[in-house]
Every structure is written in C-alpha cells, then in structure tokens.
Amino acid sequence: MLKKVTNLNQEQNNAAMRAQFPVLQQQANGYPLVYLDSAATTQKPDPVIEAINVYYQQDNANVHRAAHCLSARATQKFEHARDLVAQFINAPSREQVIWTKGATEAINLVAQSYGSLLNLGDEILLSTMEHHANIVPWQQLAQQRDLVIRVIPLTANGELDMNAVSELLTERTRIVAITHVSNVLGSVNPIAQLVKMSHQVGAKVLVDGSQAVAHMPVDVQALDCDFYVFSGHKMYGPTGIGVLYGKTELLNAMPVWQTGGEMIKKVSFSGTTFNALPFKFEPGTPNISGVIGLGAAIEFLTSLDRVAIHNQEQVLLAYAKQQLEQLSEITLIGSPQEQMAVISFVVKGEHHSDIATLLDQQGIAIRAGHHCAMPLMDALGLNGTLRLSFGCYTTKQDVDAFITALQKTLEFL
Amino acid sequence: MSNQLINNVFGNEISSDDVLDLFAQQSGWEARYRQIILLGKQLAALPDLFKIEEHQVDGCESAAWLVARQQDDSWQFYVASDTRIVNGLLAIVLAAYNGQSSEKIQEFDIEEYFAELGLTKQLSPSRSNGLHAVVAEIKRLTL
Ligand SMILES: Cc1ncc(COP(=O)(O)O)c(C=O)c1O
Numbered sequence: 001m002l003k004k005v006t007n008l009n010q011e012q013n014n015a016a017m018r019a020q021f022p023v024l025q026q027q028a029n030g031y032p033l034v035y036l037d038s039a040a041t042t043q044k045p046d047p048v049i050e051a052i053n054v055y056y057q058q059d060n061a062n063v064h065r066a067a068h069c070l071s072a073r074a075t076q077k078f079e080h081a082r083d084l085v086a087q088f089i090n091a092p093s094r095e096q097v098i099w100t101k102g103a104t105e106a107i108n109l110v111a112q113s114y115g116s117l118l119n120l121g122d123e124i125l126l127s128t129m130e131h132h133a134n135i136v137p138w139q140q141l142a143q144q145r146d147l148v149i150r151v152i153p154l155t156a157n158g159e160l161d162m163n164a165v166s167e168l169l170t171e172r173t174r175i176v177a178i179t180h181v182s183n184v185l186g187s188v189n190p191i192a193q194l195v196k197m198s199h200q201v202g203a204k205v206l207v208d209g210s211q212a213v214a215h216m217p218v219d220v221q222a223l224d225c226d227f228y229v230f231s232g233h234k235m236y237g238p239t240g241i242g243v244l245y246g247k248t249e250l251l252n253a254m255p256v257w258q259t260g261g262e263m264i265k266k267v268s269f270s271g272t273t274f275n276a277l278p279f280k281f282e283p284g285t286p287n288i289s290g291v292i293g294l295g296a297a298i299e300f301l302t303s304l305d306r307v308a309i310h311n312q313e314q315v316l317l318a319y320a321k322q323q324l325e326q327l328s329e330i331t332l333i334g335s336p337q338e339q340m341a342v343i344s345f346v347v348k349g350e351h352h353s354d355i356a357t358l359l360d361q362q363g364i365a366i367r368a369g370h371h372c373a374m375p376l377m378d379a380l381g382l383n384g385t386l387r388l389s390f391g392c393y394t395t396k397q398d399v400d401a402f403i404t405a406l407q408k409t410l411e412f413l
Numbered sequence: 414m415s416n417q418l419i420n421n422v423f424g425n426e427i428s429s430d431d432v433l434d435l436f437a438q439q440s441g442w443e444a445r446y447r448q449i450i451l452l453g454k455q456l457a458a459l460p461d462l463f464k465i466e467e468h469q470v471d472g473c474e475s476a477a478w479l480v481a482r483q484q485d486d487s488w489q490f491y492v493a494s495d496t497r498i499v500n501g502l503l504a505i506v507l508a509a510y511n512g513q514s515s516e517k518i519q520e521f522d523i524e525e526y527f528a529e530l531g532l533t534k535q536l537s538p539s540r541s542n543g544l545h546a547v548v549a550e551i552k553r554l555t556l
Contacts, residue, residue, distance in 0.1 A: 351496040353475045361442040
C-alpha cells in the first residue's frame, strides 16, 4: 500500500517515490530507463495497479444492476471514485462528475451536446496553443451548424495574448474552449480571469485540464468555469478513463449524446425518458476498472505532499532549462511567466526525430514532433519540437542523465 | 540542383550483403548509428520537384518521399527524408531493392535483413519514422 514519504531527506524521498512505480525499474536499450514523457502519459504507481487487480480478482461485477453482493461492492467502489473526483476538483456535487473515455471524449460530448444548442453565426473561441482534441471537435461542430471559430493568438514568450481576448470576445461568443496548461510550452493560462471576461459577454468556458490536474490544485468553483475535462492516464491513473465536470444547470439543459442502456429511466417503443445526472451521459457498461483505478490514483495524489511535489517539479524545471541554455545549439521554445512541468526545445540544424532516436538509444524517453498541436507549430514556424516533461517521480538524476545523453548526441551528429 | 533523378549507389554498387558485412563490424549503438548516418549521406539527392504530395509517404513525425522507376525488368527507387537516420535506413532498404526485379523484391525477407542488422525496431510499424510505410509502398508497387 501507500508508503508515506514524509520526514525523509530528498534522496530517500525520491527513492521511496520511485520504488512505487514498477515501470521505472528497468533498463531501456541497455541503459537505466529515464522517463521524461509524463505529459504523454504518466507511469502508474503500485496502489493504482493493485486497485485494478483487486477489482478483477475479487469484485468484478457489473455496476448499478444486480442485487448480489459482488455488484454491490463493485458499485460502491465505482461510486466512491466519483466522490473522490468531486472532492479532488472541489465540484459542488458528485452528480456533476461524468465518466468519459478521456479528455477527448469529454470535449466531444460537450461539443456535440451543448454545441447542438448553438446557432448560425454563433462564435467559438479557441487558442493557438490548443491540443487537436480541443480543436477538431469544435471544427466539426462549426461545420455542422455554421458557427464561426476565432482563435486567441500568443505572445512572443508563449502566453495567451490577453489584450486580444477582449477584442475576440463578442456578444456572439457562446463558448470559450481553452487549455489550463499547454502540453507543448507548459504555459499556465489565467483561467479565472478568462472565465470572468467570458461570462461578462455571456459565453460559457470549457477548460482542458489534461496537463494541469497532476501538477497543481484545481478548484472548479474558484475558477468558476462551466466545464472542466481531464484524462486519468496523465495523473497516474489508467488509460481509457476521464472526467467531464459541468455546472448542473448546463448539464441538465444539455440533450443526451450517446444513448443506450444505463442512461434511461423508462424505454418503450413510443418513447424513452432519460435518467438523471450523471447517468444521463453514461450509456452502456462503463470502464469500471478504469474508474476504480482513477479513484486509487486520486488517493495516491492526495496522500502526497503536493506542495512539495509541485516545488520539486518547479526546481527541476528551472534546473533543466538552465542546463539546456548552456548548450549553444539549443533554443528553448517559449518562456512563460508561469510554466508547468513541460519544456520544449529545438536543436539548431538537426531534426527532432534524429535527436529523439539517439536519446532513446541511451535509455532516455522524450517526445519529438508536433505534440498534436499543429496550429501551434505553424504559429511558431516549426515542424516540431523536442519535449521533456516531468512527474512526481522525476529526479535531478533524470535531468542530468538526459543532459549528458543530449551532449553526447550533439557531439555525435 | 539538377532536375534529374540520379541512380543511387545502393543496390547498384552496394548490395545488401555489403551492408550486412559493414554492420557485422560495428558493435554498440554508436558505431551502428554512425554507420547509418554515413550511409544516409551517400544517398543521391532527390530533386525538389519530386518532393510533392504524390510521392510523399506517411511518416507522421517526419516526411519521406519515394519515387519509383521500372526499366525492363528492374526497379530503381529514389528517396529522401528530412532526417539523417531515416535517410540512412532508406539507403539500407535500397541496397536490397534497387536493380532487382519485382519477383526478387517480393522474395527478399526484409524483416530478416533488418534483424541481422540489429535494427528490427526501426522497421516496426509502431515507429513513426516512415520506413515501414516506404517498404510497404515498394512491396505494393512490385506486386
Ligand atoms: C492538453 C491536452 N488536451 C487533450 C489531450 C487528449 O487527451 P486524451 O488523449 O487522453 O483524451 C492531451 C493529451 O495529449 C493534452 O495534452
């Protein structure tokens, strides 16, 4: 179970933390694995893996259905995870937490359901730094319903251009869909301020929290956002599970999206009445093990000293940037005031994929490419970047090993 | 840059056996990748006018181009990519395919060849380097 990692010195802390992540205990291409791709997906700690195993070994049953004790136990754990998520993001009620496959499905749900209430000429405001998951569903909607998409540009250091926001927000703006933290630049966006500005013109705000939830406290009431979405697998939980949080009055007003079993109250061939929140948006047998695993991930995260983890990630971020800046061939991409656990850079005269391949030969896992943010790459005039990203298990040794391998790679080419 | 397609040394002067011999002498990733990059530098440049969508092969994270010409019974392939390592890997592929008949190309066990070179992972479809797609396209053209 969870090992308490307090009252130890930094090195012991790190060792105790890393010991909980079985994947990290291996060699890659003959070198100790250095995993610096947590923004793509985080590794999973023992308690998460254990919770999923226990569910399949001891509790497996369909939820909300049968009268038997297995089903009762599975349902209890499943619904407890909803409570944990509600607390974790400070949602006013558990019914506002809707299970989805991930951030992508949550955005699609809002785009198709809330989006169906929008009309010709209504405007959607996105930003240049959005992940494709927060662009394409809106583009599809815009095509279906003749809506207009507007895009917030970035400043030279990779932040939202807030001066442009006031001009782009109009009385036609219906929804603003914006990332909390950029998956390429690490920029943290001023969500509370954006929400306030958007509400002034009557627009709703969806926040893509995919890159935020593992790294900073999220309080949906303090942000006052209308929707907040994220994926479990980027916060130490399993893949295939994510969350849509929404304000109750909006979720109630929204038409159902996908339909089927579980989400109905009464079905006859003359018509169907739908279940209440949250079940109205959860048709079919859900990803029960995923939900239970995500619950365990939240218990894991909340058991940590999150301030200490945040500080450690910030120290590593500053250290890695400083180390990278000493290499003349390297250019860091973006220098936002507030940056979270992600650094992008390019190497002069070299293709990012060559660098990543040679780093991989030395056991270093980082990401190379457009990071599902092609419009951002276009705006930056790049065809891709190299990205390193951190998690609670990342250490200074990881950064040092990465820098050493990078130097070797640069000499090599 | 000339607009002419220039035949590669790979497959014409440097055979797949030559490549296997070359790699048999390299141990460790550094020696192998140094060799890959050196081979890539010997690829004949693909004129820009051929770098069009029609010749582009999906590589997701890097762009690769493939132009194929058949004369009598034998094929010549002309390739380019924007990365050094993929260029080297493409050179290795061409060493096996250039100057060969469709039959010979279909018969050649490319997986075995890459396995012997210690480069199996580079050929895998899960790699987004485009190499798998180039090989698949060559096999399709020579069916
Ligand atoms: C900012 C951001 N939004 C959305 C997503 C999509 O998440 P998922 O693929 O888990 O649905 C990602 C994942 O890469 C992301 O980084």
